[in-house]
Amino acid sequence: MLTQVAEGVLVHQSEFCQTNTVVVHGRAGVLLVDPGVREDELACLANDLSDLGQTVVAGFSTHPHWDHLLWHTSLGAAPRYGTARCAAIVRDRLSDAGAKARIAQFMPPDIVEQVPMDLLGLISGLPAGTEQIPWDGPDIRIVEHQAHAPGHAALVIEERGVLIAGDTLSDMLVPLLDFSDSADPIEDYLEALRLIEGASDHVDVVIPGHGSPGAGDQLQARIDQDRAYLQALRDEQVVSDVRVGPSATYDWVAGVHERQLQNLARRRERDGPPG
Ligand SMILES: [Zn+2]
Numbered sequence: 001m002l003t004q005v006a007e008g009v010l011v012h013q014s015e016f017c018q019t020n021t022v023v024v025h026g027r028a029g030v031l032l033v034d035p036g037v038r039e040d041e042l043a044c045l046a047n048d049l050s051d052l053g054q055t056v057v058a059g060f061s062t063h064p065h066w067d068h069l070l071w072h073t074s075l076g077a078a079p080r081y082g083t084a085r086c087a088a089i090v091r092d093r094l095s096d097a098g099a100k101a102r103i104a105q106f107m108p109p110d111i112v113e114q115v116p117m118d119l120l121g122l123i124s125g126l127p128a129g130t131e132q133i134p135w136d137g138p139d140i141r142i143v144e145h146q147a148h149a150p151g152h153a154a155l156v157i158e159e160r161g162v163l164i165a166g167d168t169l170s171d172m173l174v175p176l177l178d179f180s181d182s183a184d185p186i187e188d189y190l191e192a193l194r195l196i197e198g199a200s201d202h203v204d205v206v207i208p209g210h211g212s213p214g215a216g217d218q219l220q221a222r223i224d225q226d227r228a229y230l231q232a233l234r235d236e237q238v239v240s241d242v243r244v245g246p247s248a249t250y251d252w253v254a255g256v257h258e259r260q261l262q263n264l265a266r267r268r269e270r271d272g273p274p275g
Contacts, residue, residue: 083130
C-alpha cells in the first residue's frame with residue numbers, strides 16, 4: 001500500500017522493521033529510494049506502481065546495508081545509484097562468491113528466505129561530491145555524511161518539503177553508530193545531524209529509513225532526540241530515551257543500545273581518556 005506524505009511523494013512500508021521505501025514522482029516516471037524488503041512486498045510495490053501507470057526511472061540506496069540495497073525484476077532495469085563511497089563499499093563486500101551467504105547471516109532467520117538477493121547491491125556510485133540525483137524530476141539534494149554507515153546520504157526534496165533521512169531521525173531506532181569505519185562515531189554522527197539540520201530549512205515532512213514519517217515539528221523533535229542520545233553516550237550519562245525504554249516499539253533496540261555502550265567502553269579503554 002502506498003501512502004502519500006507530500007505532493008508527489010509516497011511511502012511503501014515493509015513489515016520488516018518498518019522499513020520505508022520512498023516513491024518520488026518525476027516527469028517520465030518515479031524514483032525509488034531504498035526499495036524493500038521481502039519479495040512479496042517488492043512485487044506489491046511494483047503492482048501498485050503499474051496500477052498508477054508509473055514506470056521506475058531511477059533508484060537510490062541511502063547506504064550500504066542489505067535492507068537498503070534490494071531490488072526486484074518487476075521494478076524494471078532503471079539505473080540505481082548511491083554515493084561513490086556507498087557503492088565502493090558495496091562492491092567490496094559483494095566481491096567474492098560467498099558474499100551473499102555471508103550477508104544472509106545478518107538477516108533475521110524468519111525473513112531470510114523471503115529476501116530476494118539476485119539484484120542485491122547493483123548500484124552505480126555517483127561521482128564524489130555529486131549534489132543532486134541525476135534524473136528528470138524535482139531536484140533532490142544529496143546530503144552525504146558519516147553517520148551510521150560509510151557513504152550514508154540523506155536526501156532533501158526542497159520543492160516537496162521532504163527530507164528522506166536514511167537510518168537517522170527514526171522514532172523507534174536510536175542512532176546506530178558505525179564502529180567499522182569511524183575513529184569517532186559519536187562526533188561523526190553529531191556532525192551529520194548538523195549537516196542535515198542545516199539542509200532542512202524548507203522541510204515539513206521527515207521520512208526515516210525505519211519508523212513513521214513525521215510532519216511539522218517532528219523534524220526538529222527527532223533531531224533533538226538523536227542529538228540528546230548521542231550527547232548522553234559521549235558524556236557517559238544515563239540515557240533516557242523512549243526508544244530503548246519500557247514502551248519502546250521494538251524491545252531488541254535496548255539490546256543494540258547495550259552493545260553500543262560496551263563498544264564505546266572498549267574503545268575508551270583502548271584509546272585512554274580523550275586528550
Ligand atoms: Zn536500515
